[in-house]
Amino acid sequence: MRREFILALIIVGLVVVIGVRAPVFVTPASLVNIITDTSFLFMLALAQMIVILTRGIDLSVAANLAMAGMLTALASRAMPELPVVAIILLSTFCGLALGFVNGALIAGLGIPPIVVTLGTLAVYRGLIFVVAGGQWLTSDDMTPQFLAFPKSTLLGISSLVWIAAIVIAAFWYLLSQTRTGRGLYAVGGNPVAARYCGIDLAPQQLLVYSIAGAVSGLCGYLWVSRYGIAYVDIAQGYELTIIAACVIGGVSIAGGVGTVSGTLLGALFLGIVVNALPVINVSPFWQMAISGAVILAAVIVNARAERRAGKLILPEARQFAGASK
């Protein structure tokens, strides 16, 4: 828990420093806006985290999101009377199907995840062009209820945040309360040992890529309706921001290490940086360079922490380790 605590302290410190320079940043309205803006990153980073836990990576999530989003926009234009629930289901299932394809190729054929998702990244992105014929769908093409859903509120909190909260709770439950969740840590920590314990990698892979796909699909509708536009390039390159959130949150790319709270804090950190730059009069062009520097800093810190944790297995060994120095 120490790691997450330090990251939380850094985030609080960051907010305070920015708040001193620009008090408008720490008003409740502004903070709520940051949380709402970062909702996508919360959900997608958790989905990416369970993939990375199994020593995999999914580069196709942003393309998947864009594809599902485009599909919902087209569906809503063709059938304006379609209820929002149906649109959300359509979006999620589209994402699930695309994620399942990734999982089938990785688990079924044993192709390395980076190769598969690199390929499907290009394929899914291109399919958007094919299904939409290259056109842009703007808010004029979408029905009012399609656009209104993410902005609608319940108990003063937008439904986008509610959905993110439900997804976060589901991930927390999966990872800390179920056997499947423990299994994910096991296959990532040591695939061979996990296999001897009867935990097979392939079904786990099929599961995590399908979940990652479903979450991306769900975010697809929410993204398109929140920003009121759908075209081929939406969320282009967002997969790297998502992976960055995981790395900052302490998820080890080598698999088996990562927590829900850490990943959420990693995502929140990036969300705050992105939202703070315009407030403190820094050109938004800095955003990319800053997130790059933060990723490098985080991965250096992670490596230090892992090395230290790896050395001492038994608490009794501490004195011997101390003596030998």
Add this chain to the structure above:
Amino acid sequence: MKQPARYDVADRAPRTLSDFLLRWETILVAMLVLVVIGNTAISPYFLDIYNLSDATFNFSEKAIIALGMALLILVRDIDLSVAAIIALASLAMGLAADAGAGTPLLILIGLSVGAVCGAFNGFLVARIGLPSIVVTIGTMSLFRGIAQVVLGDQAITKYPAAFQTLGQGYLVRWPPIPYSFALFLLLAVIFAFVLHRTTLGRKFYAMGNNPVAAQFSGIQVDKIRFWLFVLTGTLAGVAAVLLTARIGSTRPNIALGWELEVITAVILGGVSIAGGSGTIPGVVLAVFILGLATFGLSLINVPGIVISVLLGLLLIASIAVPIVVRRLMKKKPA
């Protein structure tokens, strides 16, 4: 009767025709032939020496980086920051050109920036011991981010004419061979020689197959990894010189997404992402397949994004099909 010694190693089984036919490079040659035949069938403009020479402009720069990337992937590393290095190197050349630097200085600056960026990656990966995929995702944002901070939404377009010749000119008039393509061929020969005919090349394979064993057999694994990152960075610098000279401008989004195209070529070329196997001829063939397929499809006005779908499918299919075939062949005797 001769008692088998404890450490007897069996002779390698003689090579059979089916071994040769099932080699990845043979399959790539067949794919290349199919691409050429297909393109010739669908467009009368494909088999024209000037058009083909034009086509090389579009893939030579990526192909040059692919040579370095192949070695990195061979030793189990990867560099996702190559396209961002191009952006940074191009920016440095642009600023120098604005200050009135001549062509030799511009080239030197482009290559040095590439080498320094590569050394930065190599330092973090080989000296500090961080996973290369995360490091280069980070430096990818960092390098391109710096270019974006400096350039904003501007572009630098003032390059001397002599410099632009590098990217647009021909080394030989007939057959028309552009500088960039000639340089790629030269580098490919050098890389193939080093990888397949020298002890250094054997060391790369040893590192890729088992880095720990390689370390214990006296190979300076981390030193080699560091220099491979420097090499790949420098090749990205070369690509930056050629590309900047060819299009005559520097924008923050220059060469965006190239890392994926380069890696696609390397993997299609038969270099295993798990390390330890792959050949330079394979990578060269893959570069030609991708380059000519793209060129042929664009001749019949297929949109670029559709081409990228086809190349994505090709990448997955090229790895999936052999696995499926192998499984079917295994099942038959049982």
